[in-house]
Amino acid sequence: MLLRIDTTSEESLFEQVATAVRTAIAQGEARAGDRLPSARELADSLGVNVHTVLHAYQGLREEGLIDLRRGRGAVVTEVGDAIAQLNRDIVELGKRAKALGMSPATVVALVKASL
């Protein structure tokens, strides 16, 4: 799992970390039961603070993607696997939307409306 962070981006750092990890799971790079890098480990390799990674991890826990336990680290849940199943269709959907000239905001609005 190789992640990158853009310190010049307007998106907050913890959001970028969360998105990166989520994407990795969605792409099947980490499956149910797999252990993610520890917060300290990941923070070091990204050059950000440990709390930034923990903030991201806690968000992913609230989404149900990972279990987070003291002493054991972050483990991908079954929900994480379900995401990988759906991600391919989501990517396909994104391509179609782009081909139709739809703005990302429009697509996101439609998705939100359907949930």
Next chain:
Amino acid sequence: MLLRIDTTSEESLFEQVATAVRTAIAQGEARAGDRLPSARELADSLGVNVHTVLHAYQGLREEGLIDLRRGRGAVVTEVGDAIAQLNRDIVELGKRAKALGMSPATVVALVKASL
């Protein structure tokens, strides 16, 4: 096609009108070849200026959703139909996501990442 506008919203009026019409098309309330209400008609029913609605319509024309010609009004294009089809698939995706126990926030995040 029943639209509503929130004059207290921070979103600009013409954007709200555009979003409302776009959503109506996405939901199949107006299909290819159908005529939308004239700008004056819609403006009256929404309580905004004609030009505000026209501004929204012109934006939708640039997106390719409608044809706009004087004397004839706004007509939904084939692209409008394609978006409606896309929206049906989005709804289907939402159902699957829910069945898999994925949180709405996760789905939205994945869609954003794919765009």
Next chain:
DNA sequence: ACCTATTTGTCCGTATGTATG
């Protein structure tokens, strides 16, 4: 085919608020 009245979007300018320098 003609004329005219209506419908409809386009073009002109103006006021107001919001950044930007």
Next chain:
DNA sequence: CCATACATACGGACAAATAGG
């Protein structure tokens, strides 16, 4: 604080397309 630029929303006048007789 001031000046400038830009976008939004509004109003009036205009011209093209349409509809009816």
